[in-house]
């Protein structure tokens with residue numbers, strides 16, 4: 448959402464309450480591994496904290512979905528994140544990106560560590576989407592399982608082992624063969 452800063456920029460401490468829904472389809476286009484069956488919605492505020500610095504804060508919640516890393520079925524993750532993103536004037540962000548350690552601006556950066564991830568605004572308008580997206584992508588895990596105990600797919604026939612066992616006998620090689628062997632022995636003991 449694009450926020451017009453005309454009113455907020457006049458005085459430090461001005462704030463505007465925000466309630467918005469992100470475009471789930473657009474997000475899924477940005478990172479094809481994730482889908483959003485429940486579009487992320489944000490409830491929070493944008494505050495002018497002085498000298499062109501704006502703080503976007505609040506909660507972002509929704510449900511993300513991806514393929515289970517073991518069985519490839521849909522795995523869902525409801526989320527409710529705390530958002531705190533800093534926006535600075537474009538030229539300030541450029542300055543921070545250009546400068547390394549040691550010089551004057553580098554020292555300033557030490558005093559203002561959150562500025563390292565600061566997002567730009569042009570003084571007139573501020574786009575909340577990049578801030579909310581940054582918070583979202585940072586919070587989503589690299590992999591997700593449909594269930595902690597997901598048994599995955601049989602490496603031989605591809606059968607989903609959560610549904611039933613397929614009777615394949617895995618070759619006794621590879622890092623998990625000892626475990627598989629132990630599992631079979633236990634299975635046998637149970638049956639006897």
Ligand SMILES: [Zn+2]
Pocket residue numbers: 515516517518519520592593594597598599
């Ligand atoms: Zn699974």
Ligand SMILES: [Zn+2]
Pocket residue numbers: 601602603604605606613614615
């Ligand atoms: Zn199998």
